[in-house]
Amino acid sequence: MTRLLIKQGTFVTIDEQFSVFQGWLAVENGQIAAMGEGEVPQRESESATEILDGSGLLFMPGLINTHGHAAMSLLRGMADDLVLQDWLQNHMWPTEAKFTGDDVYWGSALAAVEMIKSGTTTFVDMYDHMQRVAEVTETSGLRASLTRGVIGLCPEDVQKAKLEDAIRFAREWHGQANGRINVMISPHAPYTCPPDYILKFVEAAHELDLPMHTHMSETLAEVEQNVRDYGCRPVEHLDRLGMFSRPTLVAHAVHLNDEEIALLAERKVAVSHNPISNLKLASGVARVPDLLKAGVTVSLGTDGAASNNNLDLFQEMTTAALLHKGVSGDPTVVPAVEALRMATLYGARSLGLEGAVGQLKVGLKADIIAVNIAQAHFVPRTDYVSHLVYSGRGSDVVHVWVDGKQLLRDRQLTTLDEEKIMAEAELCYRRLRA
Ligand SMILES: CSC[C@H]1O[C@@H](n2cnc3c(O)ncnc32)[C@H](O)[C@@H]1O
Numbered sequence: 499m500t501r502l503l504i505k506q507g508t509f510v511t512i513d514e515q516f517s518v519f520q521g522w523l524a525v526e527n528g529q530i531a532a533m534g535e536g537e538v539p540q541r542e543s544e545s546a547t548e549i550l551d552g553s554g555l556l557f558m559p560g561l562i563n564t565h566g567h568a569a570m571s572l573l574r575g576m577a578d579d580l581v582l583q584d585w586l587q588n589h590m591w592p593t594e595a596k597f598t599g600d601d602v603y604w605g606s607a608l609a610a611v612e613m614i615k616s617g618t619t620t621f622v623d624m625y626d627h628m629q630r631v632a633e634v635t636e637t638s639g640l641r642a643s644l645t646r647g648v649i650g651l652c653p654e655d656v657q658k659a660k661l662e663d664a665i666r667f668a669r670e671w672h673g674q675a676n677g678r679i680n681v682m683i684s685p686h687a688p689y690t691c692p693p694d695y696i697l698k699f700v701e702a703a704h705e706l707d708l709p710m711h712t713h714m715s716e717t718l719a720e721v722e723q724n725v726r727d728y729g730c731r732p733v734e735h736l737d738r739l740g741m742f743s744r745p746t747l748v749a750h751a752v753h754l755n756d757e758e759i760a761l762l763a764e765r766k767v768a769v770s771h772n773p774i775s776n777l778k779l780a781s782g783v784a785r786v787p788d789l790l791k792a793g794v795t796v797s798l799g800t801d802g803a804a805s806n807n808n809l810d811l812f813q814e815m816t817t818a819a820l821l822h823k824g825v826s827g828d829p830t831v832v833p834a835v836e837a838l839r840m841a842t843l844y845g846a847r848s849l850g851l852e853g854a855v856g857q858l859k860v861g862l863k864a865d866i867i868a869v870n871i872a873q874a875h876f877v878p879r880t881d882y883v884s885h886l887v888y889s890g891r892g893s894d895v896v897h898v899w900v901d902g903k904q905l906l907r908d909r910q911l912t913t914l915d916e917e918k919i920m921a922e923a924e925l926c927y928r929r930l931r932a
């Protein structure tokens with residue numbers, strides 16, 4: 499049995515009473531086995547099989563990206579500066595229709611490279627050809643909640659086949675990769691899935707005992723269309739269809755009224771806040787301070803790299819912390835520590851993984867990242883939580899572990915061939931555009 503000892507590091511434990519301390523941490527059997535402040539006890543030095551000098555490094559829980567479409571990394575920069583519906587209907591969907599399983603594999607691998615190198619250890623992915631995303635997850639060593647996203651704007655036989663594919667994927671992959679893969683059930687959105695079709699997903703989620711994930715209330719146009727088509731706003735619509743009787747994570751939730759926020763809190767629906775994607779597609783600004791005040795779990799997502807245009811959760815934290823101050827005129831909303839919790843603890847909570855990941859605590863899985871704080875933008879040592887959120891970047895991450903396995907060592911990937919993946923992704927894009 500190997501036992502890694504990290505000594506003389508700076509540690510940020512994320513909890514309601516987060517703390518920053520100088521000390522040590524031991525990893526054994528994929529878990530945080532022990533940790534403490536100050537000098538390493540002699541018994542820890544003696545039982546270690548590997549020792550890492552943590553001087554100049556800050557260790558914290560790996561970041562959790564609660565909404566994305568990994569394979570869309572292939573479409574980065576392809577159609578910038580458009581509103582959602584134009585972007586989706588006239589650019590993303592026509593190109594995605596040509597995606598093969600291999601395109602999804604290499605696009606997702608490209609995303610995995612970027613995520614690991616910017617400190618993400620768990621990601622949510624909603625897409626098609628999900629077995630290929632699962633393969634990337636298995637090989638890369640990342641942790642993921644994966645879901646076959648289904649657009650139901652198609653004939654009944656195609657709808658049926660897509661639902662069956664989602665169920666088959668769930669049965670095959672939930673709990674796989676040593677428990678690193680979980681599965682969710684996903685009708686893509688209320689405006690792309692008719693109500694009777696959404697009902698079938700809710701039934702499947704009950705049968706399989708799985709959580710649900712969907713896009714919801716992302717644009718004003720979507721809310722208005724929902725009212726026109728179904729006589730109510732998306733939150734009430736999904737509630738009537740029984741979706742919130744399952745543990746549910748909704749992406750975006752930008753356009754909400756007070757009653758909807760109260761209902762989301764009551765139903766314990768979690769929200770994945772994607773501030774950069776929402777800004778880029780000019781969708782609006784989610785009412786994050788109000789959601790948090792109401793007790794809704796709000797985590798952070800990048801969405802796909804075609805609407806972001808990167809997968810760096812540090813930038814998402816910075817944006818979340820700044821944006822809501824700007825629009826509210828209140829500098830106290832979304833303080834740095836809350837942005838950090840959104841990217842870690844609240845991410846874990848929204849995926850049913852609280853108590854397993856998202857914090858540095860003895861007994862939790864060793865999903866840990868090390869940030870190089872021996873750099874000008876982390877000086878002086880006033881407040882490391884502030885530095886991480888307001889001046890940190892994904893490229894500051896030097897080491898990454900998931901389940902105690904090191905996926906990034908001195909910024910070198912240990913499980914993925916970065917050069918090959920970039921070359922294959924470039925070829926996929928050229929083929930798709932030909
Ligand atoms: C059917 S798989 C997922 C589907 O979602 C599309 N998508 C990507 N970003 C967004 C977004 O912000 N809102 C709605 N849908 C989005 C993606 O292009 C895939 O087709």
Ligand SMILES: [Zn+2]
Nearest residue numbers: 713749801802
């Ligand atoms: Zn999305």
